[in-house]
Amino acid sequence: MGRKYVLQGSFIGTLLIAASFFYFSTDACYVNKTCDAIASVLSQDNLTLIYILPFVFVLSLITYKMQEAVFQAWWRFAMWFVPLIMIVTYFLYSGHQQSGFGGVAQDAFYFAILVALYTIFILTSLIRIVLTHRRLKQGNM
DSSP, X not given: XXXXXXXXXXXXXXXXXXXXXXXXXXXXXXXXXXXXXXXHHXXXXXXXXXXXXXXXXXXXXXXXXXXXXXXXXXXXXXXXXXXHHHHHHHHHHHSOOOOSHHHHHHXXXXXXXXXXXXXXXXXXXXXXXXXXXXXXXXXXX
């Protein structure tokens, strides 16, 4: 997949997330009864699957002006790790949410797992980008 398509797709996903935050923070959806269908499709639970896209957008923006080899080195990692995060997110939040103290502890545990996965993704991505960029820069000198 080309870097232009990754950049465009992740940008559109990021805009969707930003628009949904704005949309759900206003009363527009609850005043207008015709938007109930849109609200059910764009619910916050469904959007948790694509929360990774702003990170993909920023990282693809970083690699956009670099050599193609830098983007490809990062993309080979990202193209299997991003779906992994999405699958883990789906399985974590697709079960029944418990109420009371168990629900709070369960949500905190899910949040910790996702923070760990996002941290691994961001740090590994940055390391791959920097190391590949340095290797290519040293090879060209």
